Amino acid sequence: MRGLQEEHAGVRIAHQRKLAGLTQRGLAAKIPYSYSLLRQVEEGRKNASPDLVSAVARVLRIDVTMLTGQPYVTELQQDRLAALIRPIRESLDLYDLHDPDELHGPQEGTHGPHEGTHGLHAGMRVPHAGTHATTTAAELAAQADELCRMVRATQLSKAAHALPSLIAEVTAAVHRNPSTALWQTLGSAYRTAHDIATKLGFYDLATIALDRLGWAAERGSDPQLAAVRQYMRALTYFREGEHTIGLRLIDAGHRALSRTDSADREARKTLVVRGQLHLGASVIAARAHDADAVESHLRYAASYAERTGEAERVYWLSFGPANVAVHEVSAQVEMRRYGKALEKSRSVRLPNGWPMSRRAHFYVDRARAEMETGRCDAALESVVTARKLAPEQTRYHPGARETINGLVAQRRRTPDSLDNMAAWLCR
Template sequence: MSSLDDDHTGTRIKRERKLAHLTQRQLAARIPFSYSLLNQVECGARPASPDLVAAVAHALRVDVTVLTGQPYVTELQRDRLAELVRPIREALDLYDLGADDTITIRPVPQLLAAADDLCAQVRAARLRNAARALPAVITELTSTAWGTPSTELWQALASTYRTAHDVSVKLGYYDLSAVALDRMDWAAQRASDPCLAAIRQYMRALVYFREGEYTISQRLISVGHHVLAQAGDTRETQAVAGQLHLGATVIAARARNESALASHIGQAAEIADRIGDASDVHWLSFGPTNVAMHKMSAAVEMRHYEDALSQAGSIHLPADLATSRRAHFLIDRARSEMETGRTEAALKTIVKARRAASEQTRYHPGARETISGLVHHSRRTLDTLTNLASWIGL
């Protein structure tokens, strides 16, 4: 199999390390990874796992995207997705301009349905559809909410800002996702909706999680629970609380805090057992299946890959599971298979992820690193792997 090109995560780590005037041994001493592994990652012999990338970014005081190379502009331009980002950015900047009587606005019921449909498109991993429709919905809802303010309009606007965050993250535009979350907070406050406010804290926690800031992530989860405490005990608040616990589970796993991990996954499981599937609540996919999937993801984050695969084998994915969650599960499984030497199985699994959610998989750093790892370890040229490597720009 052909070797990796010179623009992979390992070479970016090497470049940033040298700019920081650190040797490999000096950098390895600052992160919870060995010198040997760091050396292999820098030369492309091993893929850079998300936790290693986050640890290096934290140690070198750079954004994770500097190391991952996100957004992957070349592929985004080829897919005609890059051109959809600027309209989203512009729509997010309209938040304080009041009503606009120069635009045509759909009736409120249609706008509310459009906001819901955007969430559905993201869950179905149809990023292009969501990105294309998003600016108009944000623009119209912003004007309508200012002209005839109501709780449901502010809630719908907060939901569209959340979709802007989701799309931005999945396409690798983390700066834009931060703006979207600020707007979500702005709208949630006007809606006086503690559940939306708590979901926003959950999403902020995952942003810091990706950057290796686990203490801040844990504090944001705690703030989310505090906000929910003001809303009373309903099925809605329980589902959101459960999702906060699931976020805290993977954060604790990445931070190697096994007691916190066990506590949060246990509380999430208890809520899921009590309320059952709650995927209808704020498009969170919360329920027993999602708890099992997060428990497996925690094993992956702990680098307990055999355990993760054992769990994966016993997880039944319902037919109506959100495509975005199905793809995430498959990407986690492929990483575990690759790390345990099951390269043929990993290749088949990543192909399944691509078939399920092509856009999400193509722009997922973990999927790309898994494909890179398979390229390096493959002892013979496989048409499927060659195709995948070309697909992500190797």
């Protein structure tokens, strides 16, 4: 198998550029980056930043994943995670089966072991319409909430194993006895499907999950959950470098919240979602290098955080003063103000009990700022910290992989710890 350095984004950029019939100078003329930098990226002497990758993908009219290499199928197979994706995909396909009988697989003895409606996964536990439902709506909601917690704790494999059965069970329950609470629970389960798919690099599946989330939020009359969906959609376009569309989706999220009644508009959960929408807008504006908009959105987010305090469990958005500070670091990184990002990162204080997924993401951002300012040892230490906090998430995080590539490229003689990290990412 090829090493991580041979798989870096620069190699893929060069390949796709040639397929498009462009020279290095021709491509450089179409993106906001110099020919010199593009050449160094393709040669592996500089790492490919997310904004450079999205700019190239936009010019070549290809998906960003064609340049990042996601999903990292070999590693997913090695970690036994690839097999978990199909059951999630199948469970998302159950959404419109109104007859609970249709959600139930074949009765024993009527079909072969792999036959059944819609190719239901053999391990998917679905209640039959004629049996007494032993799981209450409150219990299903608690199970959905626990899966959200698992994802934030970066227990991706454990959450992915449990998710398809829960989606099938809640789908059967909500079609049998529709209620706002059950629709909201189903929306929460769809949100977990999106989060798992995103973290593992299956962005097509993440998009399907977001569509299902919107469908459930509408039926559950949950404007806050609908706004959370718009926030997540906006981040999809952020990844692709489509800043204008991303910001329009953020505005759509605010409009959804405006449709709540006067009491709900001041409810803590509404303030949390509004604040998180501003945080999403701040990083989108940062990638567009609109410093004034970044400052404005962070200021609004901070004002909401003062009112909510740390509210990491509200829709599991980890919103609060700490997340505002972390997003300021991310925004400075996106604007390539690496010195400012590093300075800000030193003052960030993460609360006890803050989700491991958010902690690890912060250290990946800090590692990039450290690498770009020549602090190679510190950058390696930050990626190692991210790995300790969230091994599965860090292994499949394109930013972590490109940072390690950049560190390897910067050093003629790499320390054993750096060699080991590079080997772990692509073993």
